[in-house]
Amino acid sequence: MDAALEVQDLSLSIDGKQIYKDISFSLAQGSFTVLCGHNGAGKSQLLRTLKGLAKPSSGRILINGLDVTRKKKSRLSSIGLVFQDADFQIVGESVEKDVAFGPINLGWSEDRVDKAVSRTLAMMGLEDKRRQRPQTLSGGEKRRLAIAGVLAMEPGLIMLDEPFANLDSPSTMSVLKALADLHQAGQSLLVTSHEVDRFLAHTDRVLILEEGRLVYQGPSKDSLDALKKAGVHVPGPAFEELTWLR
Numbered sequence: 001m002d003a004a005l006e007v008q009d010l011s012l013s014i015d016g017k018q019i020y021k022d023i024s025f026s027l028a029q030g031s032f033t034v035l036c037g038h039n040g041a042g043k044s045q046l047l048r049t050l051k052g053l054a055k056p057s058s059g060r061i062l063i064n065g066l067d068v069t070r071k072k073k074s075r076l077s078s079i080g081l082v083f084q085d086a087d088f089q090i091v092g093e094s095v096e097k098d099v100a101f102g103p104i105n106l107g108w109s110e111d112r113v114d115k116a117v118s119r120t121l122a123m124m125g126l127e128d129k130r131r132q133r134p135q136t137l138s139g140g141e142k143r144r145l146a147i148a149g150v151l152a153m154e155p156g157l158i159m160l161d162e163p164f165a166n167l168d169s170p171s172t173m174s175v176l177k178a179l180a181d182l183h184q185a186g187q188s189l190l191v192t193s194h195e196v197d198r199f200l201a202h203t204d205r206v207l208i209l210e211e212g213r214l215v216y217q218g219p220s221k222d223s224l225d226a227l228k229k230a231g232v233h234v235p236g237p238a239f240e241e242l243t244w245l246r
């Protein structure tokens, strides 16, 4: 089966500054991958490029085996991106209207939009908040709403930039549970994080980005040494505690 995403020798420079260079990796269908690295390593810029918001200087991007490097539109529709700042992504005046926004823009029928909204709100545990104003949600609920909004458009791959940023512990757990459920349902996922202790029990693969270079890629269970070497925050006792989510 073709990879959900394949990246070949991708490089990006902005105004002569090298942001990342010669990045190559592939994401299997249904896999859950964490892209980690220190602040400034280039994680967010890499996601922005994959989504089609920045033009790579060189390299290729393939989705399901198709070269989409020069097809920004098809990347915009087949890859969902949940930004770090959930507030920034919320546009609707109610939870259900917010989730409906993307599907309506895709020109879907009312029936299909309604089904997509109900399905994704159920998946993200937000059914009972349907008619609430997004501004009244907690941090974790807002993040799950942002995920629902992306999920509703049925992208083959969902990418999340620092999904736990600025969340307290219960909210973090609720978002992690939502991601684990999505993974279980077969959704391909790529998340970035500058710390991996909360992810590692759930992800299949780890990518480590250091100053714009991919210095490691491998199965999560083999990645501890590489993570320590890179100085990335690694699992403490929480690692064991979180396995109940599996």
Ligand SMILES: Nc1ncnc2c1ncn2[C@@H]1O[C@H](COP(=O)(O)OP(=O)(O)O)[C@@H](O)[C@H]1O
Pocket: 014, 017, 019, 037, 038, 039, 040, 041, 042, 043, 044, 045, 046
């Ligand atoms: N619009 C931009 N123009 C120039 N340089 C940028 C821009 N955005 C980010 N950078 C630089 O690119 C590098 C990678 O940034 P970023 O992708 O945000 O890192 P990360 O998400 O891993 O913290 C940093 O050195 C940052 O200063």
Ligand SMILES: [Mg+2]
Pocket: 043, 044, 045, 161, 162
């Ligand atoms: Mg970032």
